[in-house]
Amino acid sequence: MQRLTESQLNELQQDLDQIRDQVIADLGERDANYIRRVVRLHRSLEVGGRVMMPFGFIPPVFLTATTALGLSKIIENMEIGHNVMHGQYDWMNDPSLNSQTYEWDTACGGDSWRRTHNYEHHTYTNIIGKDRDYGYALLRLSEDDKWRPAHLLQFANYVLLTTFFQWGVGLHELEFERLRKGDITLKEKIPFLKEFFRKGGRQAFKDYIFFPAVTLPVAPIVLAGNVSANLMRNLWSSTVIFCGHFTQDAETFTEEESDGESKGHWYLRQLTGSSNFTGSRWVHLLSGHLSYQIEHHVFPDLPAHRYPEISGQVEAVCKKYGIHYNTGRFAKQYGTVLKRIAGYSLPDRLRTRLWPEFSQPAA
Numbered sequence: 001m002q003r004l005t006e007s008q009l010n011e012l013q014q015d016l017d018q019i020r021d022q023v024i025a026d027l028g029e030r031d032a033n034y035i036r037r038v039v040r041l042h043r044s045l046e047v048g049g050r051v052m053m054p055f056g057f058i059p060p061v062f063l064t065a066t067t068a069l070g071l072s073k074i075i076e077n078m079e080i081g082h083n084v085m086h087g088q089y090d091w092m093n094d095p096s097l098n099s100q101t102y103e104w105d106t107a108c109g110g111d112s113w114r115r116t117h118n119y120e121h122h123t124y125t126n127i128i129g130k131d132r133d134y135g136y137a138l139l140r141l142s143e144d145d146k147w148r149p150a151h152l153l154q155f156a157n158y159v160l161l162t163t164f165f166q167w168g169v170g171l172h173e174l175e176f177e178r179l180r181k182g183d184i185t186l187k188e189k190i191p192f193l194k195e196f197f198r199k200g201g202r203q204a205f206k207d208y209i210f211f212p213a214v215t216l217p218v219a220p221i222v223l224a225g226n227v228s229a230n231l232m233r234n235l236w237s238s239t240v241i242f243c244g245h246f247t248q249d250a251e252t253f254t255e256e257e258s259d260g261e262s263k264g265h266w267y268l269r270q271l272t273g274s275s276n277f278t279g280s281r282w283v284h285l286l287s288g289h290l291s292y293q294i295e296h297h298v299f300p301d302l303p304a305h306r307y308p309e310i311s312g313q314v315e316a317v318c319k320k321y322g323i324h325y326n327t328g329r330f331a332k333q334y335g336t337v338l339k340r341i342a343g344y345s346l347p348d349r350l351r352t353r354l355w356p357e358f359s360q361p362a363a
Helices: 006-026 029-055 059-085 110-123 149-163 165-170 176-181 186-214 216-245 263-273 281-286 293-298 304-320 330-343 348-354
Strands: none
Touching: 006 263, 006 304, 029 059, 029 216, 029 304, 059 110, 059 216, 059 281, 059 304, 110 186, 149 165, 149 216, 149 330, 165 186, 165 216, 186 216, 216 293, 216 330, 263 293, 293 304
16 A cells, blocks of 8 residues: 555545535535436336336347346446435435435345445455455455465356345345354344345345236246346446456555554545546446445545546545556456456465466555
């Protein structure tokens, strides 16, 4: 990580706080209208997809319905649910957009997400041993994690995780690795499991039983469309999230170097542990503006649609302090993610021979 003096860290904090204060002072009708338009778009796509799906025996209609439903789920998860639960629209005092009560259309319960993501991940971003989002306890992504033969299978684990992403995220709080080590017992996780089965069960019932049942003559078509829409959402959301955290230049950190950190040091960790990618306006919308992951990790409670406006200022701050602003084309960033997953699946000696760029710990 870029080394800055305490004086520089204080100045970094002041520079970034100033950007945040400017946005907060300007929040208003434009932002409220934006999120309401997105909610209307999501609902229109969902209704359109659901209405068309029973006519999916006509191939073009099936493709259109599935795409509409998949886009609806992506927008609801990424641009609405994720951002609303970060408190980005609490200032509107709209009960339907309240960060503490919003419940999104996915298997992971809102309360579980707020605990594991909003608190744990955003507080301890990329700190090995504290940020359990780093590799989701399935993937070895730095030398901080000792290589084991089981890691040879981690690319297959990645494919499974990205395919069933909503269920992997939903079960994240179960803490498989701690259960395996005996640090906690399954009995301690019963309250969470009840919450998970209640929320996940509702999701499975809705998509895989209820909607096919009410269209019984064409139930297999509707079921196939719902499965495809969920797969579309899972693959896209997992890819966006991986591009934001696991690119080649995204850094990891030790608990020791993060102990007692100042706000400026926390800012520095967010800047160097996150990655952006470029794309069209629609790419940014469908990614929940996590294409600006750096800005999101620095300002998680600012409306995400503001990130493109302030990204130039954030990049200028990085340049001022010699901090690498990690951005690039989507395909390029995702390519480094896949290389990182594949590289760290190998023994260290073989990995450093094949990919010298991964020859040192990221920390």
